Amino acid sequence: MSASAPYAPNAPNLDFDHAPSWTGPPIHVGVIGGSGLYKLEGLDVITEVNPMTPWGHASSPITVAKTPAGTHVAFLARHGLTHSLSPSSVPSLANIAALKHLGVRCILAFSAVGSLREEIAPKDFVVPSQIIDRTKGIRRATFFGEGNQNGVVAHATFGDPFDEILRPVVEKLTRQALGPDVKVHGRKTLVCMEGPSFSTRAESIMYRAWGGDVINMSTLPEAKLAREAELSYVLIATSTDYDAWRETSAAVDVSEVIKSFQANVANSQKVLKTILDPLHDLVGDDAEAFKKAQGSMKFSVMTKPENVPTIAKDSLRFILPWYPQ
Numbered sequence: 001m002s003a004s005a006p007y008a009p010n011a012p013n014l015d016f017d018h019a020p021s022w023t024g025p026p027i028h029v030g031v032i033g034g035s036g037l038y039k040l041e042g043l044d045v046i047t048e049v050n051p052m053t054p055w056g057h058a059s060s061p062i063t064v065a066k067t068p069a070g071t072h073v074a075f076l077a078r079h080g081l082t083h084s085l086s087p088s089s090v091p092s093l094a095n096i097a098a099l100k101h102l103g104v105r106c107i108l109a110f111s112a113v114g115s116l117r118e119e120i121a122p123k124d125f126v127v128p129s130q131i132i133d134r135t136k137g138i139r140r141a142t143f144f145g146e147g148n149q150n151g152v153v154a155h156a157t158f159g160d161p162f163d164e165i166l167r168p169v170v171e172k173l174t175r176q177a178l179g180p181d182v183k184v185h186g187r188k189t190l191v192c193m194e195g196p197s198f199s200t201r202a203e204s205i206m207y208r209a210w211g212g213d214v215i216n217m218s219t220l221p222e223a224k225l226a227r228e229a230e231l232s233y234v235l236i237a238t239s240t241d242y243d244a245w246r247e248t249s250a251a252v253d254v255s256e257v258i259k260s261f262q263a264n265v266a267n268s269q270k271v272l273k274t275i276l277d278p279l280h281d282l283v284g285d286d287a288e289a290f291k292k293a294q295g296s297m298k299f300s301v302m303t304k305p306e307n308v309p310t311i312a313k314d315s316l317r318f319i320l321p322w323y324p325q
């Protein structure tokens with residue numbers, strides 16, 4: 001495993017190692033921190049890993065840490081530790097592949113979002129159930145049929161983009177962790193747009209008419225790739241602003257977003273303190289969510305293994321160990 005190779009999004013890269021990148025106690029939960037959330041607080045850091053995947057390196061080294069109860073978890077910073085990766089250039093294939101290769105079964109993702117609804121105020125938390133894709137096709141959004149995986153086609157089920165077993169539980173646990181001072185909204189629709197600039201007022205009004213409740217720039221392709229890697233994926237969205245739809249308010253800019261950051265990051269850490277142990281158990285060997293996700297892509301692959309190039313098979317086994325030789 002070469003720890004120092006540079007990130008390359010579609011690298012024709014054969015310098016990866018199929019051996020598990022983690023052989024310690026099981027790590028079931030991977031946390032992806034968004035804007036402002038660059039580390040886990042109050043956990044014992046065990047080590048940092050930076051495995052080379054067939055899709056390059058992850059956004060940041062992955063921290064392996066332990067909760068006070070002894071649960072091992074993995075953490076990575078979506079935009080890098082210094083926030084140097086724009087939403088359109090986050091290496092999501094490598095991020096998902098690296099977490100899956102550590103043995104992760106469930107991803108708890110955090111994201112700063114704008115609100116498209118009066119009732120979702122800045123500093124509220126939202127656990128969305130649906131996504132409207134407004135990315136523009138410039139981000140690679142599948143492990144199949146492109147790059148070294150040319151020649152193998154798969155169509156993942158994505159009607160419910162978040163794990164429908166874990167999502168309501170995450171909503172409940174988030175509400176419990178935050179108490180009465182922070183509003184937690186469930187079953188909302190997230191619009192994921194192509195950044196880096198924020199929306200125009202006309203776009204913001206259109207998203208509301210479409211049924212969008214919150215907006216960000218980062219949940220796709222992350223959630224699609226997690227589904228393809230047979231990982232349960234749930235998002236905790238933290239509201240920072242009212243986007244641009246309110247006629248009488250100024251359109252959003254970063255200074256407004258940053259005003260909500262401190263409270264949102266502190267509250268995210270509060271949630272992380274209590275949610276990781278139960279989430280680990282919710283994707284245990286006999287848990288419904290794990291059993292549902294494991295092997296789910298077997299029904300999505302269209303191409304017969306005998307027609308798939310060896311290089312594609314070899315790299316797909318990195319995320320789907322059952323994939324035929």
Ligand SMILES: CSC[C@H]1O[C@H](OP(=O)(O)O)[C@H](O)[C@@H]1O
Binds near residue numbers: 078112
């Ligand atoms: C800093 S405002 C825009 C930025 O914030 C969100 O990032 P993340 O989802 O990683 O918290 C949003 O998606 C944009 O990328």
Ligand SMILES: Nc1ncnc2[nH]cnc12
Binds near residue numbers: 193198
């Ligand atoms: N208004 C907004 N639009 C897109 N992404 C965001 N992240 C935080 N606020 C946002």
